[in-house]
Structures are given as structure tokens and as C-alpha cells.
Amino acid sequence: MLSSKMVAALNSQVKHELYSAYLYLAMSAWSDSQNLKGFAHWLRIQYIEEQDHAMKIFDFLLDNGAAAALQAIDQPPADFKSATQLFEDVLAHEKKVTALIHQLYAQAIDEKDYRTQIFLQWYVTEQIEEEADAQSIRDKLVAIGDKSTALFWIDKELKKREG
Numbered sequence: 196m197l198s199s200k201m202v203a204a205l206n207s208q209v210k211h212e213l214y215s216a217y218l219y220l221a222m223s224a225w226s227d228s229q230n231l232k233g234f235a236h237w238l239r240i241q242y243i244e245e246q247d248h249a250m251k252i253f254d255f256l257l258d259n260g261a262a263a264a265l266q267a268i269d270q271p272p273a274d275f276k277s278a279t280q281l282f283e284d285v286l287a288h289e290k291k292v293t294a295l296i297h298q299l300y301a302q303a304i305d306e307k308d309y310r311t312q313i314f315l316q317w318y319v320t321e322q323i324e325e326e327a328d329a330q331s332i333r334d335k336l337v338a339i340g341d342k343s344t345a346l347f348w349i350d351k352e353l354k355k356r357e358g
């Protein structure tokens with residue numbers, strides 16, 4: 196049985212993952228408005244992935260007989276300065292999520308909550324990929340700068356993302 200403190204922390208993480216989805220959807224809309232269709236596509240897939248992250252926790256709560264209590268999700272920003280700034284924001288956001296996952300994992304260790312520890316291992320590993328993907332795109336953008344033909348090459352590359 197999960198502690199009430201752990202149930203509250205997991206419910207809060209559901210909200211953070213849904214906010215991530217919301218943020219990436221807002222970023223996708225902005226990219227589309229800038230005619231960066233590849234960026235929009237990449238971010239829309241990210242939006243779907245974040246919903247999966249939230250739902251895995253939601254199901255874990257239900258499978259453990261705990262209450263899934265949905266919380267209010269903040270409004271994401273609608274405007275972004277540039278494509279480079281967009282991916283600076285993605286990277287910063289993923290680092291924040293990593294810190295939240297690590298905090299949850301530390302709590303599970305403190306509580307000797309073995310099932311939550313095992314469950315969270317998937318997230319610990321997933322965050323390595325989340326940060327690496329964002330870092331790689333951010334680094335390319337920093338290297339080429341905005342408003343260059345290379346930006347459209349990256350846009351084409353991002354369009355190829357399948358999942």
C-alpha cells in the first residue's frame with residue numbers, strides 16, 4: 196500500500212507530466228505559426244509522449260488502490276522568442292522534470308516503498324533520453340543560430356520523428 200504522502204507526490208507528478216504535454220502543445224502551435232512544420236511535428240509527438248508519462252502514473256495509482264486526484268494545470272506560455280530559445284526552454288523544462296523524478300525516487304527510498312522505486316526506474320532512464328534529445332537539438336540550434344537556411348534543414352530533420 197502506498198503512503199498518503201507518496202500518493203500526493205505521484206498525483207502531483209501526474210500534473211507535472213500533463214503540464215509538460217500542455218507546454219509542448221503550445222510550443223508546437225507557436226512553431227506552426229512560424230512555418231516551422233518540422234518543429235511543430237516533433238513537439239506534437241512530444242505532447243503525446245508526455246500524456247503517456249502522466250497516464251502510466253495515473254494507472255499505477257489506480258492499480259495500487261490509490262485515488263488519482265487530478266489537479267489544475269497551469270497555462271503554458273504562447274510566445275517564444277526564437278527556435279533556439281524554444282529548445283533552451285525544452286531543455287530547461289526536462290531538467291526540471293528530472294529533478295522532480297529524482298525527488299520522488301528519493302522519497303520512495305526513504306519510505307522503503309519498493310514498488311514505487313521499481314516503477315520509477317523507467318522514468319529515471321526515460322529522463323536521460325529526454326534531456327539528451329533536447330540537448331542535441333538545442334546545441335545544433337546554438338551552433339547555426341536563428342534565421343539561416345540551416346534552420347530549415349533542422350526543421351526537415353525534426354519532421355522525420357516517428358515516435
Ligand code: FEO
Nearest residue numbers: 212245248292325
Ligand atoms: Fe515526462 Fe519529458 O518528461
